[in-house]
Amino acid sequence: MYGYGYGPENGGYGQSTQPSINWSTVLRMIRQIMSRESIDELTYDYLKCLSNNEKDEQLMDQMLEDERKHYDTLRRIYADITGQFPELEASTITIPDSYEDGLGSLLERKSRTVQLYVYLYLYSPVQYKGLIYPLLIDEQIHMQLINYLLIRKLFSQIF
Template sequence: MNLYTSDITQGYSPYPFAFTPVQYQAQPVPPSYAMYQTNLQAVLPLLRQAVQGERNDELFYDYLIQNAPSNQDKEIIISIRDDERRHRQMFRQMYYSLTGQTIGPSDSESFEKPTTYLSGIEKALFGELSAVELYRKIYFMIPGTVFKNMVFEILTDEIKHASKYNFLYAKNK
């Protein structure tokens, strides 16, 4: 015997709500969402800024390595510095692939020496977090999956670096 006759099951849904298909229509993107659109012309200066930032970080981290109080600190900062070198090269490759032009050496390759090792670690920590914000903009604007994947790798490295600097700060406080 069938307990569910056709008149009982009509209109029955196993879910307590109904799904209504969404009708997608092309809508203009609000200005506040413009950063989420691919924009080659806007990303090129950001790539140049990233190359310069990675170089400045490399120089600053060389200074921190020379002033590190322990071998453990030195090894951690060396690994971060080496990542920064690789990131710089990756950003240069992206720029060249997108424009056919190379980014030449910068006129300003300097940094402000921190008053103490610990203040240098703090500056490095917040520098890494600022880089995350810049690279997130680059990620949204850069065209192409390969470039997005490269930026994602760099971005996650920067988050990892911030965690390592946080460790060094806590360890040396």
């Protein structure tokens, strides 16, 4: 169910106290989330080109800007912990067959990203929790906005 190796069986989610800090786990999660944020940024940018609706493009611009802020925040946290910026591989995306397919796969990715943010929040030292929590909330809001965009698109095809 947990799929990322951070679940209850590994001393993570569900504990009533702060787990001891495993810095390599925290840094690995930060890199994973940064990679996901980078791919999401490219996906939003691509989907904006497929959208034929100004309101959809504005919402995607907002989410795109959030992704950039998330990436920068995580990058600063990583550098604060290690003294150096993370090295990540260049991100690539799989081109969706349609606008709707792109939104659907983005929604699925976001649900997994939210899980990673929850684990990062649980495993992180107290001084970083105040920086991580708003990112987690933003991702949940993005999921709602993507749902909204999907529903709008589907209703526009019906009516």
